[in-house]
Structure formats: structure tokens, C-alpha cells
Amino acid sequence: MLTKQAEKLAQDRAAVLFQKAGIVLIPEEAEQIEVADFGLGQLERQGLELVTYVNTERYCAKELALFPQQTCPEHKHPPVGGEAGKMETFRCRWGKVFLYVEGEPAAAIQARLPDGSEAAYTVFHEIVLLPGEQYTIAPDTLHWFQGGPDGAVVSEFSSTSRDELDVFTDPAIVRMPVIGQE
């Protein structure tokens, strides 16, 4: 469980990253930056900070922040009802992102797997994104990503987001945040 204090610290760090990327948030957005620790209790190594700008029944746009070497754990977006799973485009705005998807694995990946969770990472086709570079992830495709040495800011453009339906490789993961009381 993420404590209120840990959440606030992460929000402040993410706000600094957004600022470095030249991204302006209104105060309400900055105060409500979502901090996802995926129930793993090791936010620095496995976690994600995000702002959802808009999420309609047709499209979604978010801004993501990753601390240095912070990893968004491996997951996929399965079909929902008769509809294909979420399709998403990651565009690096600042820093560097190591992105891994299904496909030909890299001989040696540049990211560092989170200690103790190695078994929860199974796809190693490597895409490195620098500012201005982007990649579109097909629906229902396993992927995970990690911030580079200075962290990263990434814009996510996608079809409708239904985070609660994401399927994670690590069975220990709980996507929806559980934030503690002070």
C-alpha cells in the first residue's frame, strides 16, 4: 500500500519531470497526478506516474512520467466485449524510454530488470525512444517499459483506456491504486 506521504513525494517528483519536458499542468492536474505502484510496494523500481487528459468512449490521451530506471510492469490490453484491446502510441517527450514488446528479442537489453521480479518479464524486443520518437503498440500485445538514466516523459495517445482490465504477467500485481490514510 502506498502511503499518502509516498504518493505526495512521487507526485512532486513527477511534476518536476513534466516541467523539464516543458509540459504545463493546471494546479488541479498537478495535485492529482496518479501514482501507480501496482501493489508491489517498490514504487522506485516498478511504478508509473500519470495524468489522464481525456478518456472518452473513442479515444484517450495521457502524460506519463517515469523516474530513472522506474519500470511499468509487463502487461497487455485484451479485447473487451466485441472490441479489440487498447491500441496505444507512445511518444517520448523528454529523457529516454526503453520499450519492450513481443518479437525478436534483443541480444542484451539495455534496461535492467527489477530485482526479484525477473520472472514477470518475458518479452524483450527492444525499442529505444528519444524525444520526438514514437512507437505504436498493437492491441493484445505484451509490453513493458523503463525510464532511462534521467527518467522520461511520454505522451500516450490511444483508444479508450480501461486500466482495470489490463492483464499483467506478474500475478502479484494490483493495477488500481490502494492509497493509505495519513
Add this chain to the structure above:
Amino acid sequence: MLTKQAEKLAQDRAAVLFQKAGIVLIPEEAEQIEVADFGLGQLERQGLELVTYVNTERYCAKELALFPQQTCPEHKHPPVGGEAGKMETFRCRWGKVFLYVEGEPAAAIQARLPDGSEAAYTVFHEIVLLPGEQYTIAPDTLHWFQGGPDGAVVSEFSSTSRDELDVFTDPAIVRMPVIGQE
């Protein structure tokens, strides 16, 4: 018809605006910034510069640049086949945007109507967007927008974009660009 030279100048000016907004484009994107003069031959007053990051059958994301007082003419996105028209969210990243949609008109609008084209502007419900502020335009709704005194940079998140199907109030408008030879 936009000359190649005028197009290049507009691309360079738009690139400066994107830079001011902290938005990084890769060289291929900067060289291919779309310059829309809508066939009106008065780009400075009625036009738009844009980069389309991604446009799939499910969602679209673009970055728009407006010169000071440059106006994107009034139009709407009608239904296509059985599908609702394009829905779009404008998020101001830099500068100021005056946005007008159907609804209660402002007593006095802050934008200046383009000289000689006044009749082509019919909706005056005013929304002013500063950096970090955003607004979602419902499908099939007339709207137009103008850059403030320093211009503007706006991120557009939307359902699939089909610019060629846009319906403009001004019958003189041709949406798809006609670029001249040097």
C-alpha cells in the same frame, strides 16, 4: 495556391512555435509540417500548421501551431457512414487560443474576425484556453479558433481524423492543400 516558398516559411515559423512550447520534432516531422491555407490565399489570417503524430482507425493525435491571430476557419465534422463525426479535445500547450463553438454567444468576442470573411463565422460561444487548459468539442458541432497575440500551440487528441470530409461554413474553402511548384 500556396507557393513552395510560402509553405517553407510557414513551416519554419511553426517550428519556432513548437520549439517555444518545448515540443521536440524529429527532423522528418519538422520538414513535413503541414501548412493548410484552405485555398483562401491568406495564410497569415486564415490558416493552420500541423503535425499528425498518428491517425489510426481508432484515434488520432496532432500538434497544431497558430500564428498570432491566425484563424482556423469555421467547420464541423459530420457523421461518417454509421459512425459519429470526429470528436476532438484541444489542449493548449503554449500561448493563447480563442475557441468558438455552438452555444450562447459572447457579448463581444476577443478574437478578430478575418477581414472580408465575416459571413463565414456564425458561432460565437467563446472559450479561452491558456497553457494546460483544454476543451472537448462534440461531434458535428461548428467550431473555429484563433491564435492569441503571440500565437499558440495546441495538442489535438481525437477520434479518427478524416480532414477531407470536414464541412466548412465558407464555400470558398478547399481543405486539402494545393502546393505550387517552385
